[in-house]
Amino acid sequence: MLGLLTEGPASGYDLMKLFDVSLANVWPATQSQLYAELGKLADAGLVDVAAEGPRGRKEYAVTEAGLAELRHWISDVEPVRPARSDMLLRVFFLAQLAPEQARAYFRRQAELTAKQLEYMEGIRGFVEEGTDDLSVYGRIALEYGLRLGQVQQEWAEWAEGQIR
Amino acid sequence: MLGLLTEGPASGYDLMKLFDVSLANVWPATQSQLYAELGKLADAGLVDVAAEGPRGRKEYAVTEAGLAELRHWISDVEPVRPARSDMLLRVFFLAQLAPEQARAYFRRQAELTAKQLEYMEGIRGFVEEGTDDLSVYGRIALEYGLRLGQVQQEWAEWAEGQIR
DNA sequence: GGCGCCATGTAAGTCGTTACATGATTGA
DNA sequence: TCAATCATGTAACGACTTACATGGCGCC
Known part of the structure; x- marks a missing residue:
């Protein structure tokens, strides 16, 4: 605020x-x-x-x-409490599912991440021309999201292949 | 539990x-x-x-x-609420700081991420040989952390350069 | 005999969400 | 005139944190 x-x-x-x-x-x-x-x-x-x-x-x-x-x-950067991720928490217990279901979990994650990337590309187009402070730094934050999404997608695909 | x-x-x-x-x-x-x-x-x-x-x-x-x-x-994957990031929230308001301070913010983030990566490399060595379910899938989760850290560090360095 | 760990919980308070409640103004 | 939007808030409940409280057991 x-x-x-x-x-x-x-x-x-x-x-x-x-x-x-x-x-x-x-x-x-x-x-x-x-x-x-x-x-x-x-x-x-x-x-x-x-x-x-x-x-x-x-x-x-x-x-x-x-x-x-x-x-x-x-x-005065307060130590960042590590964020929670229910997505990763679930990963720990994927052994409770049949291998095919576990693979499906990662496949689904890859898809969801792809959707999120699309969404972010969308706002990128939207904020592209702003010159106010919020837009300028918002674009830096957005870039973070885009790079993160990319990696997350690659990881999910890699992880799917890890399960035999 | x-x-x-x-x-x-x-x-x-x-x-x-x-x-x-x-x-x-x-x-x-x-x-x-x-x-x-x-x-x-x-x-x-x-x-x-x-x-x-x-x-x-x-x-x-x-x-x-x-x-x-x-x-x-x-x-039955409940929609993941997007996680909060105070680190990114601060980025939006970096215009409140002098440019040099803003650059310092990203530099500090890069350093913190590097430390975190070291920590994760540490637990990697620790969990390397486990064959129980928790270890096997824990390693997949850890891989996520490592990849994420990598990107975060690169992003912070890139972001520092964005500020003139 | 005593230190260190095992072991379980309660209390107070903040943070955050969902749902509800209410009404004024504006413009087509 | 009436729908959309402007505009502010409360209540109930659950999640989470910090701090406190208590004591048994095993081993050296």
């Missing part, structure tokens, strides 16, 4: 829409959570209600304290 | 130790959670207390229902 607000004041609703087409890809969250979080940020003095509009619209803006907190969060 | 118990009956304590050197890498969890989960599984009839030992030790075993549930969970 703090990061998105650096592009200018916005309502929770605005942020939600922006969030869905950008950050949601690397940090899924629900509408409920976003509103709740804005409330907490306001309580903590990291954002302000800069203006109120029709329909109870509240426009938020980052405060100085909020900006400082954001920069601090970006730089 | 169900998956680990397919290798034979074990106590919560045993499972915890086994968990820490295997699954914890793809699905971190705490001791509290493991014990709590065993309790729930027992209530649900997916595991049994097969024997009791000294110091209140309870040896659990999977039931038929538990095995069925495990297989079902592996095969």
